[in-house]
Amino acid sequence: MIDFTLTEEQEMFRKAAQEFAETQVAPKVPEMEETGKVSLELVKAMAEAEMMALTIPEEYGGLGLGYTARLIALEEISKVSVAAGMMLQVFALGIEPILKYGTDAQKKKFLPGLATGERLASTAVTEATGGSDPTGIRSTYKKDGEDYILNGRKCFITNAHIADTITVLAKDDENPKAFSTFIMEKGMDGFKATHEENKVGMRGCNTGELAYENCRVPKENLVGVEGKGLGVALAAIGDVGRGGMVGCALGLQAACLDVSVKFANERILYGKPISRLQTIQNKLADMKIDLEAGRLLGYRAASMQDKGERSSNEFAVAKYFSTEAAQRAAKMASDIHGGYGCMEEYAVSRYMRDSFVLGPSAGTSDIMKVIIARWTLS
Amino acid sequence: MEKSCGPVWVIAEQIDCRILSVSFQLIGHGRKLAAALDTTVEAILLGHQMAEHPRQLFAAGGDRVYLGNDPELAVYQPEIYAEIIEKLAKEKQPEIILIGSTSMGRELAPLIAARLDTGLTAHCIDLVIDGNNVLESRIPAYGGLLSIICPDRRPQMATIAAGVFPNPEPDGNRTGDIIPIEVPKEIPQRIQTLKVVREEPEGMDLESATIVVAGGAGAGDPAGWRKIADLAQVLNAALGATRPTVDEGWAALETMIGQSGKMVSPELYIGVGLSGELQHMVGISGAKVMVAINNDAKSPVFEQVDYGIVDDCREFVPVFIEKIKAYREKLKTC
Amino acid sequence: MFKIVVCVKAVPDPKEACNIKIDPVTKTLMRCDVPMVLNPLDKYALEAALQFKEQFDAHISVLSMGPPEAGNIVKECLALGADQGFLLSDRAFAGADAFATAYTLAKGIEKIGPFDVVFCGMASSDGSTEWVGPEIATFLKIPVVTRITEIVEYNGQWWTVKAELENGYRLVRVQIPAVFTVTRALNTPRRLSFSGIIKARKKEITQWGIQQLGVSEASVGLKGSPSIVSTIATMDSRRKVEILEGKREEKAEQLVQRLANAGVL
Numbered sequence: 009m010i011d012f013t014l015t016e017e018q019e020m021f022r023k024a025a026q027e028f029a030e031t032q033v034a035p036k037v038p039e040m041e042e043t044g045k046v047s048l049e050l051v052k053a054m055a056e057a058e059m060m061a062l063t064i065p066e067e068y069g070g071l072g073l074g075y076t077a078r079l080i081a082l083e084e085i086s087k088v089s090v091a092a093g094m095m096l097q098v099f100a101l102g103i104e105p106i107l108k109y110g111t112d113a114q115k116k117k118f119l120p121g122l123a124t125g126e127r128l129a130s131t132a133v134t135e136a137t138g139g140s141d142p143t144g145i146r147s148t149y150k151k152d153g154e155d156y157i158l159n160g161r162k163c164f165i166t167n168a169h170i171a172d173t174i175t176v177l178a179k180d181d182e183n184p185k186a187f188s189t190f191i192m193e194k195g196m197d198g199f200k201a202t203h204e205e206n207k208v209g210m211r212g213c214n215t216g217e218l219a220y221e222n223c224r225v226p227k228e229n230l231v232g233v234e235g236k237g238l239g240v241a242l243a244a245i246g247d248v249g250r251g252g253m254v255g256c257a258l259g260l261q262a263a264c265l266d267v268s269v270k271f272a273n274e275r276i277l278y279g280k281p282i283s284r285l286q287t288i289q290n291k292l293a294d295m296k297i298d299l300e301a302g303r304l305l306g307y308r309a310a311s312m313q314d315k316g317e318r319s320s321n322e323f324a325v326a327k328y329f330s331t332e333a334a335q336r337a338a339k340m341a342s343d344i345h346g347g348y349g350c351m352e353e354y355a356v357s358r359y360m361r362d363s364f365v366l367g368p369s370a371g372t373s374d375i376m377k378v379i380i381a382r383w384t385l386s
Numbered sequence: 387m388e389k390s391c392g393p394v395w396v397i398a399e400q401i402d403c404r405i406l407s408v409s410f411q412l413i414g415h416g417r418k419l420a421a422a423l424d425t426t427v428e429a430i431l432l433g434h435q436m437a438e439h440p441r442q443l444f445a446a447g448g449d450r451v452y453l454g455n456d457p458e459l460a461v462y463q464p465e466i467y468a469e470i471i472e473k474l475a476k477e478k479q480p481e482i483i484l485i486g487s488t489s490m491g492r493e494l495a496p497l498i499a500a501r502l503d504t505g506l507t508a509h510c511i512d513l514v515i516d517g518n519n520v521l522e523s524r525i526p527a528y529g530g531l532l533s534i535i536c537p538d539r540r541p542q543m544a545t546i547a548a549g550v551f552p553n554p555e556p557d558g559n560r561t562g563d564i565i566p567i568e569v570p571k572e573i574p575q576r577i578q579t580l581k582v583v584r585e586e587p588e589g590m591d592l593e594s595a596t597i598v599v600a601g602g603a604g605a606g607d608p609a610g611w612r613k614i615a616d617l618a619q620v621l622n623a624a625l626g627a628t629r630p631t632v633d634e635g636w637a638a639l640e641t642m643i644g645q646s647g648k649m650v651s652p653e654l655y656i657g658v659g660l661s662g663e664l665q666h667m668v669g670i671s672g673a674k675v676m677v678a679i680n681n682d683a684k685s686p687v688f689e690q691v692d693y694g695i696v697d698d699c700r701e702f703v704p705v706f707i708e709k710i711k712a713y714r715e716k717l718k719t720c
Numbered sequence: 721m722f723k724i725v726v727c728v729k730a731v732p733d734p735k736e737a738c739n740i741k742i743d744p745v746t747k748t749l750m751r752c753d754v755p756m757v758l759n760p761l762d763k764y765a766l767e768a769a770l771q772f773k774e775q776f777d778a779h780i781s782v783l784s785m786g787p788p789e790a791g792n793i794v795k796e797c798l799a800l801g802a803d804q805g806f807l808l809s810d811r812a813f814a815g816a817d818a819f820a821t822a823y824t825l826a827k828g829i830e831k832i833g834p835f836d837v838v839f840c841g842m843a844s845s846d847g848s849t850e851w852v853g854p855e856i857a858t859f860l861k862i863p864v865v866t867r868i869t870e871i872v873e874y875n876g877q878w879w880t881v882k883a884e885l886e887n888g889y890r891l892v893r894v895q896i897p898a899v900f901t902v903t904r905a906l907n908t909p910r911r912l913s914f915s916g917i918i919k920a921r922k923k924e925i926t927q928w929g930i931q932q933l934g935v936s937e938a939s940v941g942l943k944g945s946p947s948i949v950s951t952i953a954t955m956d957s958r959r960k961v962e963i964l965e966g967k968r969e970e971k972a973e974q975l976v977q978r979l980a981n982a983g984v985l
Contacts, residue, residue: 016795017917017921020795020796020799020912021914023912024911024912024914028911057911057913057914058913058915059914061915062914071914071915071918081914270682273682273684274681274682274683280683281683281684462890464864464865489866489884489885490885492850493850493854493866496849496850496852496854497855499851499855500822500855503946504946505946506819508848509848509849516950528742530952530954531952532949532951532952532953533949534949536946536947538946539946576898577863577892577893577895580890580892580893581890582888584887585887639884639886646843646848654982674984675979675984676959683963689959690961691961692959693961693978694961694964695963695964697971701968702968702971705969706975708972709975709976710985713976
């Protein structure tokens with residue numbers, strides 16, 4: 009029989025993440041909702057709580073804990089703030105290409121700072137002409153002596169304005185079939201974050217555009233083999249990106265269920281709490297089933313990833329299921345709250361808005377279906 | 387008088403030469419226990435300049451007072467106090483020792499119990515003698531009542547909060563023996579109380595208030611707590627607290643009601659933003675009319691009150707205050 | 721090196737403790753799967769030790785008595801920064817009252833070896849007697865200060881502490897080795913950290929039963945407890961509650977009316 013229980017140590021990680029979320033993240037949520045801006049205090053607190061170090065090996069100043077621990081942390085943080093979870097998930101997404109494909113010199117140079125949170129990471133693939141289909145991007149690179157010259161723009165990039173180290177996918181100026189991934193750094197000449205988005209949900213998690221005009225990137229910043237960059241970017245997104253979204257979605261599902269149970273026990277109709285009404289119970293049961301199923305899918309994939317197995321297909325299933333389930337959960341939570349669900353004072357209104365941002369992040373549900381179908385047919 | 391067993395002892399406590407009311411209450415109840423056991427009630431009183439005080443203990447029902455009257459004993463000194471009482475108990479073999487559940491009592495009682503190799507119960511809300519002449523301590527826990535006994539060892543010991551038993555009617559005609567206690571010279575001085583600082587309590591006295599408003603964690607923050615304090619003020623009520631609000635620093639420790647705090651018996655009790663945890667509720671079981679305001683309809687508090695308001699207390703209380711004021715206005719004009 | 725022992729207890733999670741009820745028929749406790757956690761006040765005791773260690777260097781042993789599962793909370797203390805864990809676990813320890821618990825813990829402290837200070841939480845959230853700290857001190861024949869709110873001075877063998885008192889405090893000078901029971905006013909406990917949890921992998925928890933501890937079965941657990949629960953009764957503190965309904969204004973109005981009619985307003 010398969011053991012589905014978390015180890016004693018993993019339970020302790022959950023407790024640590026929960027305490028962090030409740031004491032450090034929760035107080036920042038109102039401000040993040042109000043301004044839509046990243047709370048730098050929160051970033052600092054995350055760094056102090058070693059949240060950026062989870063997936064980085066100990067030899068580079070990280071904790072070397074792997075992906076189940078990361079999923080646990082993301083779930084607990086997202087339970088309190090999906091925006092905070094998303095920000096954290098994308099830090100790891102930016103770190104992953106260096107971890108997986110970086111040279112020893114690159115790892116030594118970048119990972120220690122990324123582990124302590126002194127430097128913040130992101131990854132940039134999506135452009136106006138392609139995200140779900142990365143081959144549609146128009147950013148280019150061109151060899152110039154020992155360096156590369158990059159030109160182009162990226163959009164919908166999480167952490168665009170706060171990241172110091174961004175892995176960027178670009179296409180060979182002369183060969184439309186060759187892609188490469190580069191580490192771009194804040195402060196490089198011609199490289200800047202431009203437009204900042206104002207999102208309906210996940211407020212307080214920064215999303216924006218990057219522009220690079222004749223930006224000179226030294227060859228030391230090329231990740232992996234020149235021309236094979238598509239694999240570098242997609243490998244990161246396939247496991248770490250989707251896995252991160254599963255964490256965000258599970259947290260939101262759990263939050264929706266928690267507030268619904270609480271409200272249903274408090275709200276009196278016909279002289280008794282509405283939790284005694286079958287129609288409400290039906291919704292609570294649906295949310296519970298979705299949460300249990302989502303967790304099984306997500307943690308299964310994460311444990312495969314920890315074993316070094318390919319897990320992007322399993323994560324595609326988990327990502328599809330849990331982000332869709334989070335949207336259903338937010339809708340049901342809102343229904344259970346009735347009129348209160350439309351009021352900003354109640355967290356469900358935020359959950360509703362956040363749930364809609366989960367879908368398109370790291371690949372829409374439709375793209376997940378394409379991937380899952382391809383897996384099924386192969 | 388032929389006694390069938392050792393006496394019932396009460397460790398009396400004094401602060402600045404004033405004997406605490408709980409000590410009299412324990413003597414009063416000790417009389418009942420002594421009657422059931424056909425024995426006497428004796429008090430141990432340690433302090434300085436206390437020569438006249440045993441009279442009060444006799445009036446409350448004591449038959450004998452062991453008086454330690456010495457500058458060394460002016461304030462509570464754990465090692466000396468414990469040593470004196472241990473020696474005396476080993477010699478006099480009391481059947482029962484009762485101690486007030488004060489900060490001194492809560493430290494001194496276990497020191498004595500461990501020295502005498504015997505059991506000790508806390509948070510008793512009643513003490514009775516059972517069919518085997520054994521002291522039964524009744525203690526609320528988990529929504530029920532535990533009876534705890536110490537069947538084989540003596541003395542049987544218990545701590546009891548102020549207000550659990552009534553103040554006895556003093557009888558000025560009663561007298562008794564005063565037995566002086568010497569301060570032993572060879573006690574290790576490993577611990578010394580350097581200073582005792584006490585401040586005047588703020589607000590209305592909880593134990594004598596006719597209306598008590600108690601606030602819980604549902605207040606949410608200091609602003610929410612102020613609303614509850616406002617309600618108390620409008621009602622001319624004493625403001626009580628639960629453990630979590632004391633921990634948050636909104637309320638002073640002295641205002642805590644319940645098992646490890648005060649026992650109150652007001653005409654009207656209003657519990658605001660609290661869940662009805664037993665530790666708190668045992669402190670107000672003597673209230674006549676009880677009201678709870680809490681946003682969780684399933685909260686156990688709603689099984690323990692007469693009127694329930696399911697609502698966010700921070701929203702409800704200001705509205706309630708306005709209605710009370712309006713009612714008072716109407717009374718004036720009629 | 722300066723040696724500190726911190727005594728901790730696994731208790732039913734206080735947030736869910738109201739789910740523990742007495743079965744009205746069998747008169748036994750229905751635990752309803754309430755998880756066991758580190759007694760909240762014990763975190764303050766551990767924090768006191770950790771802060772001392774940060775300032776002066778010390779070795780911190782954590783000691784608990786309980787079933788093997790209580791090893792979890794000892795592990796948590798190691799993750800929070802304690803150096804070594806000890807769990808007193810034996811069927812014979814079950815059913816101990818405060819006296820037998822304190823006796824067993826005192827035996828455990830003696831077996832751990834020489835020590836300078838013992839920190840305990842003021843009380844456990846389930847028993848809440850406050851007896852264990854002072855009784856440990858008595859068995860170890862050392863002084864105790866309960867309910868401490870501040871450590872004013874560490875001066876070699878003499879520590880000066882403030883302890884909580886009704887409407888005030890007492891200032892106490894005490895010679896160590898000594899036992900201190902701590903209140904929440906003493907400090908702010910740190911949170912678990914991921915790296916702390918990783919470091920705890922290498923820290924040991926030693927488990928001792930009655931044999932290793934060298935105590936007789938008659939002196940521990942239920943057999944060694946002077947006090948026993950003789951009966952459990954369900955207490956009917958219930959009142960027939962009337963839940964007032966309607967809009968907020970209406971509820972407030974009704975409440976004023978009810979209280980006026982009852983003559984208590």
